[in-house]
Amino acid sequence: MKILITGGGGFVGARLARQLLARGQLAGRPIQRLVLADQVAPPAALLADPRVEARVGKLLTQCDALRGEDVDAVFHLASAVSGECEADFELGMSSNLDSTRALLDALRARQQAGAAPTRVVFSSSIAVFGPDPAYPFPPIVGDDTLPTPQTSYGTQKLICEHLIADYTRKGFIDGRAARLVTVTVRPGRPNGAASSFFSGIIREPLAGQEGILPVDLDVQHPVGTVQRMVDGLIAVFEASREAFVGRSAITLPGLNVTVREMLDALEAVAGPAVRARVRAQRDERIAGIVANWPRGVVTPRAQALGLKADASFEDIIREYIADCRADNPAALAGLG
Amino acid sequence: MKILITGGGGFVGARLARQLLARGQLAGRPIQRLVLADQVAPPAALLADPRVEARVGKLLTQCDALRGEDVDAVFHLASAVSGECEADFELGMSSNLDSTRALLDALRARQQAGAAPTRVVFSSSIAVFGPDPAYPFPPIVGDDTLPTPQTSYGTQKLICEHLIADYTRKGFIDGRAARLVTVTVRPGRPNGAASSFFSGIIREPLAGQEGILPVDLDVQHPVGTVQRMVDGLIAVFEASREAFVGRSAITLPGLNVTVREMLDALEAVAGPAVRARVRAQRDERIAGIVANWPRGVVTPRAQALGLKADASFEDIIREYIADCRADNPAALAGLG
Numbered sequence: 001m002k003i004l005i006t007g008g009g010g011f012v013g014a015r016l017a018r019q020l021l022a023r024g025q026l027a028g029r030p031i032q033r034l035v036l037a038d039q040v041a042p043p044a045a046l047l048a049d050p051r052v053e054a055r056v057g058k059l060l061t062q063c064d065a066l067r068g069e070d071v072d073a074v075f076h077l078a079s080a081v082s083g084e085c086e087a088d089f090e091l092g093m094s095s096n097l098d099s100t101r102a103l104l105d106a107l108r109a110r111q112q113a114g115a116a117p118t119r120v121v122f123s124s125s126i127a128v129f130g131p132d133p134a135y136p137f138p139p140i141v142g143d144d145t146l147p148t149p150q151t152s153y154g155t156q157k158l159i160c161e162h163l164i165a166d167y168t169r170k171g172f173i174d175g176r177a178a179r180l181v182t183v184t185v186r187p188g189r190p191n192g193a194a195s196s197f198f199s200g201i202i203r204e205p206l207a208g209q210e211g212i213l214p215v216d217l218d219v220q221h222p223v224g225t226v227q228r229m230v231d232g233l234i235a236v237f238e239a240s241r242e243a244f245v246g247r248s249a250i251t252l253p254g255l256n257v258t259v260r261e262m263l264d265a266l267e268a269v270a271g272p273a274v275r276a277r278v279r280a281q282r283d284e285r286i287a288g289i290v291a292n293w294p295r296g297v298v299t300p301r302a303q304a305l306g307l308k309a310d311a312s313f314e315d316i317i318r319e320y321i322a323d324c325r326a327d328n329p330a331a332l333a334g335l336g
Numbered sequence: 337m338k339i340l341i342t343g344g345g346g347f348v349g350a351r352l353a354r355q356l357l358a359r360g361q362l363a364g365r366p367i368q369r370l371v372l373a374d375q376v377a378p379p380a381a382l383l384a385d386p387r388v389e390a391r392v393g394k395l396l397t398q399c400d401a402l403r404g405e406d407v408d409a410v411f412h413l414a415s416a417v418s419g420e421c422e423a424d425f426e427l428g429m430s431s432n433l434d435s436t437r438a439l440l441d442a443l444r445a446r447q448q449a450g451a452a453p454t455r456v457v458f459s460s461s462i463a464v465f466g467p468d469p470a471y472p473f474p475p476i477v478g479d480d481t482l483p484t485p486q487t488s489y490g491t492q493k494l495i496c497e498h499l500i501a502d503y504t505r506k507g508f509i510d511g512r513a514a515r516l517v518t519v520t521v522r523p524g525r526p527n528g529a530a531s532s533f534f535s536g537i538i539r540e541p542l543a544g545q546e547g548i549l550p551v552d553l554d555v556q557h558p559v560g561t562v563q564r565m566v567d568g569l570i571a572v573f574e575a576s577r578e579a580f581v582g583r584s585a586i587t588l589p590g591l592n593v594t595v596r597e598m599l600d601a602l603e604a605v606a607g608p609a610v611r612a613r614v615r616a617q618r619d620e621r622i623a624g625i626v627a628n629w630p631r632g633v634v635t636p637r638a639q640a641l642g643l644k645a646d647a648s649f650e651d652i653i654r655e656y657i658a659d660c661r662a663d664n665p666a667a668l669a670g671l672g
Contacts, residue, residue: 089506134582134637135480144471146482148501148584155502159495165484166491170425246470248484301470 001029002070006059006103007077008036009043011186012123016075016230017046026073027119027238035071037062038078060094063102067109074120075233076103082127082153082289083192089152096156104163108172120175121237122164123229124249126222127154128179130292139220140296143251150292165247176244178236180229181222181254181297185320194289198223201259202266202317205277206332214283215259220295222254224310225319235305243305253309255316256296265313269321270335337365338406342395342439343413344372345379347522348459352411352566353382362409363455363574371407373398374414396430399438403445410456411569412439418463418489418625419528425488432492440499444508456511457573458500459565460585462558463490464515466628475556476632479587486628501583512580514572516565517558517590517633521656530625534559537595538602538653541613542668550619551595556631558590560646561655571641579641589645591652592632601649605657606671 003020007013017034025031036042037055046052055062059078078099085092100122107118130150131137138145149155157179164175186199197214198221204211232252236244244250267275299307310316324331339362343349353370360367372378373391382388391398395414414435421428436458443454466486467473474481485491493515500511522535533550534557540547568588572580580586603611635643646652660667 132582132584134584144482146480148582149498150505152502152506155498159498162485162491162495166488169486170488246468246484248468248470 001026001031001072002033002035003031003073003075004035004037004066004071005075005077006037006099007079007123008034009038009040009054009056010077011188012180012183012226012229013038013075013077014042014046015226016077016233017042017052019230019234021046021049021051026234029072059099060102063099063106066103066106070115071107071118073237074103074107074118075123075237076100076120077123079123079157080153081191081193082151083194083196085153085156086151086194086289087192092152092156096153097159100160101163104167104173108167111172117168117171117174119237120164120173121233122160122175122177123233124157124161124177124179125154126179126181126251126254126294126297127151128158128161128249129294130154139294140256140298141251141294142298143248143301151289161249165249168247174241175247176236176239177249178232178302179249179251180232181224181252183226183229184223184316186226187320187324194286195221197286198262201262201278202320205266205274206270206317206321206335208334209277211278213259213278213280214286215290216282216287217260217263218258219290220256220258221290221293222256222295222297223313223316224252224254225316227319228253228307228310232302232307235302235307239305245301245304250301250305251297251299252302253299253307254297255309255313257313262313265317269314269317274335337362337367337408338369338371339367339409339411340371340373340402340407341411341413342373342435343415343459344370345374345376345390345392346413347524348516348519348562348565349374349411349413350378350382351562352413352569353378353388355566355570357382357385357387362570365408395435396438399435399442402439402442406451407443407454409573410439410443410454411459411573412436412456413459415459415493416489417527417529418487419530419532421489421492422487422530422625423528428488428492432489433495436496437499440503440509444503447508453504453507453510455573456500456509457569458496458511458513459569460493460497460513460515461490462515462517462587462590462630462633463487464494464497464585465630466490475630476592476634477587477630478634479584479637487625497585501585504583510577511583512572512575513585514568514638515585515587516568517560517588519562519565520559520652522562523656523660530622531557533622534598537598537614538656541602541610542606542653542657542671544670545613547614549595549614549616550622551626552618552623553596553599554594555626556592556594557626557629558592558633558645559649559652560588560590561652563655564589564643564646568638568643571638571643575641581637581640586637586641587633587635589635589638589643590633591645591649593649598649601653605650605653610671
């Protein structure tokens with residue numbers, strides 16, 4: 001089968017690609033071709049696999065060509081991140097809404113030309129949730145919590161969820177939307193997401209650098225490793241429609257953890273000197289955005305698909321260290 | 337002030353226009369100009385008022401020009417109806433989603449050029465609600481019920497609600513979305529809406545013709561007169577942001593009534609011979625759509641704005657008869 005991953009050059013997309021290549025099959029069908037569409041090229045290790053094809057450029061400009069292409073499966077991960085969407089409204093609308101619609105319309109055109117509906121997994125986000133003054137905001141959100149997004153990013157993700165549901169209802173695609181919790185620990189540099197510090201306060205201290213904490217220690221948030229998210233996206237893809245139940249988005253499991261617990265775990269795994277590299281420096285913009293995010297998730301639908309959150313934040317840190325060393329055995333050598 | 341009503345040639349839009357002209361003011365400001373944008377021309381009686389300007393044509397083609405125009409208030413009612421959207425997916429997406437976005441972007445351009453955010457009331461619909469197999473579907477829906485639309489029309493309305501909320505959050509507009517219940521009794525001919533029969537089973541028998549009932553007598557649904565909807569749209573416009581509370585859509589009041597109660601009211605108002613003109617002829621397509629609609633509404637937010645449902649279905653029928661006779665004193669003469 002031929003699989004398209006939009007955002008396939010990004011952190012989650014590249015990890016998903018690596019996992020799919022290692023499995024060799026999806027839903028029981030051998031993977032012949034893996035197309036990674038992104039504005040950036042995928043990691044060299046992925047490109048070295050003869051099954052991989054990279055398409056570098058804006059997704060919006062690539063969708064027309066998809067109307068004539070036999071793609072058996074789509075993981076639609078491409079997205080401008082929350083901070084970018086707040087700073088540049090038009091960028092968010094174009095990257096997140098117009099691109100998704102162009103992709104869905106390309107798949108619809110294929111279905112209307114006689115192809116079977118393409119199975120599509122869309123990565124949404126718990127950013128669809130937020131406090132609305134008209135209603136109480138549950139601290140822990142579930143799949144059936146009323147989404148009242150408080151960011152353009154969350155609004156765009158929610159709109160795309162509903163497009164996916166309606167295109168699925170009409171039989172144009174076989175779509176499923178999965179809301180990801182905040183992925184941590186992300187490697188590399190901070191990105192434009194308001195949630196970037198959730199990785200920074202672990203990643204930078206582990207690397208011997210200062211990590212900036214822009215919010216209070218009492219902030220609680222659902223998080224998970226990239227591996228849990230990839231497991232979730234694949235499970236959602238492989239689920240039968242009956243097992244997925246309905247067409248509404250599901251939330252992937254997350255570990256509901258406070259910043260204080262994150263730092264305690266950092267100390268437990270890497271020692272007090274590493275924790276001491278975290279410096280509190282409140283950022284009102286980020287604190288304001290994060291104050292509107294859920295403090296945790298309950299995920300019965302995902303659990304019914306066999307998915308689980310990470311067992312502890314210490315496990316999350318250890319998995320990050322192991323990932324770094326898998327890529328480079330000399331990484332984080334100072335940790336012993 | 338200058339007011340734009342999109343869909344201003346339609347049933348609700350023209351009635352809203354008539355009401356605004358009769359009031360002469362909106363939110364305390366005198367009305368100098370009333371622009372009615374629609375694909376059809378407004379009724380001649382409206383055009384005779386020197387304050388009225390008709391713009392006939394697709395809304396989508398009119399939005400660019402709005403970028404340079406001083407409009408103080410917008411009632412955005414233009415919409416393809418539910419039956420049309422199910423039959424022609426692209427028509428619905430264009431008429432309901434693309435047009436709304438083009439309108440909002442025109443208003444955003446004005447705000448970004450220095451104008452105050454334009455106040456916008458968007459007419460949404462209780463079609464945003466529907467049963468999803470993943471969750472119990474409450475028979476009576478409220479403002480905080482999770483919307484899982486089961487039609488393209490409902491999906492498009494819900495998406496527009498979220499666009500309105502986000503454009504408002506960003507300060508581009510001062511938007512409010514109000515979900516209308518099914519308007520009955522509509523005059524004239526049946527339209528493409530799946531709900532059209534709710535008017536037909538009253539209007540046709542009153543006019544001496546056969547009325548076709550395509551669903552069971554036990555179907556219950558929230559309905560209201562056009563006057564209640566117009567009252568609601570104006571109240572939502574005139575509400576302060578504090579009184580509206582938040583940015584989520586509110587549901588306008590409706591009378592929760594069964595088809596059996598509607599026909600009993602018809603008999604009470606017009607006699608058994610009129611009721612006998614209703615003929616049951618089940619239409620599986622319509623019955624299937626209606627089965628996915630709410631059986632009633634609770635509307636605490638609208639009631640906090642002073643809005644009320646019609647007191648009884650008999651009142652609804654009597655108001656319809658009075659409306660017909662206001663337009664034409666000889667109308668429905670056979671009723672005595």
